[in-house]
Amino acid sequence: TQQELEEYYQKRREQYTEQVPSDPNDPNLPLTQRTKRYAEVAGIISKQLLEDKINSRAEKILQEAKTLTEVGFEDIDIEDANLSPEQFRQMAGDYETAAEQLSEKYKIEVYAGQTGLLSALDIQADKNLGMLYLKGYGYDNPVGLTQIVFAIDELQASELGPYDVPKPRMYENIGLMRDIRTQIQGYTGTNIVVVRVIRAEKASEPESINQTYSKSTLKLDQDEDQASEDVYSVKEKVAEDLKKLAAMDTTKSKAEEFIALAEKDGWESTVEKFNELYGNQTKQDEGDPNVFELQNLTNISRNSRMALETWAVQNAGNPAASYEFAAGSDLGDVDPWPS
Structure with missing residues (x-):
């Protein structure tokens, strides 16, 4: 009811505040705290x-x-x-x-x-x-x-x-x-x-x-797909693993080829060469001309060994602390x- 909304607002007015300029004409002045009016938050309170x-x-x-x-x-x-x-x-x-x-x-x-x-x-x-x-x-x-x-x-x-x-x-x-x-x-x-x-x-x-x-798993919507993923098949899993193992040799070979070319001709030239040689074999989007691209990543932090060891101790009792640990759960x- 309207009365419930207003009572809720009056008891919790401190929750509905914002920082606003103390003088709209002078942005250099410090901000001040303003309590929002009931009309501004009535919809939020109702929800x-x-x-x-x-x-x-x-x-x-x-x-x-x-x-x-x-x-x-x-x-x-x-x-x-x-x-x-x-x-x-x-x-x-x-x-x-x-x-x-x-x-x-x-x-x-x-x-x-x-x-x-x-x-x-x-x-x-x-x-x-x-x-x-x-x-x-x-x-x-x-x-x-x-x-x-x-x-x-x-x-x-x-x-x-x-x-x-x-x-x-x-x-x-x-x-x-x-x-x-x-x-x-x-x-x-x-x-x-x-x-x-x-x-x-x-x-x-x-x-x-x-x-x-x-x-x-847990499905609340009766129309949710009961996909084949809901059934674990040893045969299918083994077949997938064998395909991955077979692909590893190819991956290793291409990685070694990339390294050799990069050492000789540089990264940018090697990326262009790989797009010419293998781009059509690996692209998922026909409209993407560059399957292989060079990306520069900066400001990436690296966790220290101590941080990783601390995390491991804190999560020692959790079998799903990391997805990597779950394969043999x-x-x-x-x-x-x-x-």
């Missing part, structure tokens, strides 16, 4: 209040979802019961059933689904899953989904410190997890999610060249519940 109400309703629904799926644990002290993963599975509620109940109750779409087997890299690279986090116990200490789910006893591929979050168990609800982008002022359209790990397998050799498995299966 913020709407987002707050949406998030509040989403949190309420997902808290209820957790309650529905944890009914089987009401009379049990989970910490002392020492339940096995199979016991957890039998006692945990069904996400699909709870989602249907909540959709009917609140007359909105509540999504429930199951991903495929995902590596740390798969989760980190996903536009939805890679953004999810829980707030740790320390000040401003977000802990990402990857680090949390790969800490389960069945994998032990990541570590959670005393100021992070408790280590989860198979079939135990994790969340409410939020999108890290909500910390960016003005960012909207994020997800609030409850997840649980329902399957975990450590990295191992494939059973056969024909082995395949699903690696589908263990696999986990995450059952997501976004709102």
Whole structure:
């Protein structure tokens, strides 16, 4: 309502300020702080209040979802019961059933689904899953989904410190997890999610060249493409790797040729020569006459060894701290519940 907007503005006027010239006719004078008028920010406030109400309703629904799926644990002290993963599975509620109940109750779409087997890299690279986090116990200490789910006893591929979050168990609800982008002022359209790990397998050799498995991630739009990329095929991966290995010999040969020409004739002449010899073979855009070009990059900083070592120590417990480290990561299966 209009009254809500005005009350919000009056309580937070200090948030709506800007620096303006103290005298518009004299730009040399120092700037002064001006509080924006209500009319200038009413649209922003209205949008913020709407987002707050949406998030509040989403949190309420997902808290209820957790309650529905944890009914089987009401009379049990989970910490002392020492339940096995199979016991957890039998006692945990069904996400699909709870989602249907909540959709009917609140007359909105509540999504429930199951991903495929995902590596740390798969989760980190996903536009939805890679953004999810829980707030740790320390000040401003977000802990990402990857680090949390790969800490389960069945994998032990990541570590959670005393100021992070408790280590989860198979079939135990994790969340409410939020999108890290909500910390960016003005960012909207994020997800609030409850997840649980329902399957975990450590990295191992494939059973056969024909082995395949699903690696589908979180899809909220039913029209999103279910591309072949959602299926991991050992045969296709091996074929891709063999093509890359075969291309390495050619790449090495051309690199050595380039170096020899550059030492003899200089960089610019060599680039022109390579465009004449190989430009038509490698160009992706027919309208681009110069596939090879010389670029001068300046003011590029280089991280010190100490900085890299410090970063490595800080991220020692995170299996997806760097995409380079993810190739050999263990696999986990995450059952997501976004709102």
